[in-house]
Amino acid sequence: MNYTSEMEKGMTKSRHVCYAEYSRKLEKRLDVEKQREREYKMAKMLVAEMDRQLVK
Numbered sequence: 001m002n003y004t005s006e007m008e009k010g011m012t013k014s015r016h017v018c019y020a021e022y023s024r025k026l027e028k029r030l031d032v033e034k035q036r037e038r039e040y041k042m043a044k045m046l047v048a049e050m051d052r053q054l055v056k
Contacts (some may be wrong), residue, residue, distance in 0.1 A: 003019055011019050015032050022028055 008019050011017065011022065015022070015035065017028050017032060022032060
């Protein structure tokens with residue numbers, strides 16, 4: 001995959017790590033993926049709560 005400058009900016013801004021460091025260090029990669037997983041679960045919970053409120 002070609003990594004663009006826009007992707008680099010997004011990674012740096014949202015995860016506070018550059019792509020080179022992300023790809024080079026396993027510990028950084030694991031931290032980023034754990035953060036993504038937490039955000040995904042929080043988003044799912046938020047959507048489920050909104051759905052519950054709309055159904056009532």
